[in-house]
Amino acid sequence: MRLLAVEDNPSLLEEIVKLLSDEYTVDSAANGEDALYMAEQNIYDALILDVMLPEMDGFEVTRRLRSEKITTPVVFLTARDAVDDRVKGLNLGGDDYIVKPFQNQELKARISAILRRSSPMTLDQTLCYKGIVIDEKHKQIKIDGEVIPFTVKQYELLEYLIHNAEQILTREQIFDRIWGFDSDTTVGIVEVYVHQLRKKLKKYGYDKDIQTVRGIGYMLSNQ
Template sequence: MKLLIVEDNVSLLESMKRMLEDEFEVETATDGEEALFLAQQNIYDIILLDVMLPEMDGFTILKELRKDQIMTPVLFVTAKDSLEDRVKGLEIGGDDYIVKPFQTAELKARIRASLRRTSNMTIEHTLRYHGIELFGKDKEIKVDGHPVKLTITQYELLEYLIQNSGNILTREQIFDRVWGFDSDTTVAIVEVYIHHLRKKLEPYGYHKDIQNVRGIGYILKEPKE
């Protein structure tokens, strides 16, 4: 799983990185502008975000991400512990809030909780990719106006691909998001479900849009003629 830590205290940043790199692929940023750029250009499973940062504060970063429809879970990690700050962080789209100083066990537990909530959540509005429509409230799908029957897991797989259309997703990212990092199956299941999903979309021609990226994973995009 891929994680971004945004913290301007270099000593704390390195400490947090050491805490987490046994479980996550960790990237870091030390100022707000760098953090926003990385979050807009890359796909992360979760972002650990300080509030008080050079160049751009954490609240502004989150507002920009949500405005761009980037729904990566955000866990605020900050010394700002007032009720007003906590409420503001959650109201603008943050997923959780942990106050410095903290213990490694608590930080990891909050990360896992945020990831579990995100992996179990499906959007309630309609999600579209060309002629494919996903109706989040009822977990139904139509392709070119025709109802298509998918299992819940197939639905969540297609939903994740559409949410990140045009971006390469690793097999590990797909596995962690759809099955959960604590699943007792293995990442090999991703290939099996991709195969079945393609079969369901084949009558409409959209199976070709789920493209292999050799040695990495998959990308959903229109195939080149």
């Protein structure tokens, strides 16, 4: 899973990224404008968003995301603990609110709880699509009961498609999610990996479920 941490205090941002990187892929930003741009790509499973940010505060970032129908869960981080601030953040579409200073284990637990609520994963941390079962805890894929070897990027691509089944994903979204904004490769790599994935799934009859949306990207669908 991929998270975006946004905090203008460099040392705290570094601490948050280090804390969460053992379980998630974590990108970071230090101001509201960068956060909005990155979050608009809609490639994140959750945002950890400071309220008091330069250029655009966390409340405004969230307001704009929700106005664009982007429903990525948001956890606000702030030193402001007034009830009115908490109510405002939640009314704007925030999902949780943690007051600084916070305990590391509390932050991890809150994020884990939000991801469970927003994810199609089952309680045993598996993600299912027809006969495909992804064990996210052990990074293992079974198809019709058989364990199938996948490379890291193939695994991440199939996981992302299943998380967003029946939704169109642009090539740019897939590229940013799997390879990242600062990758040395180009968006053309997406087509290469989709081809590889279809080839692996063909034996089990799932290759045609990865549908090409001409001029846009791909969608995992059984229709």
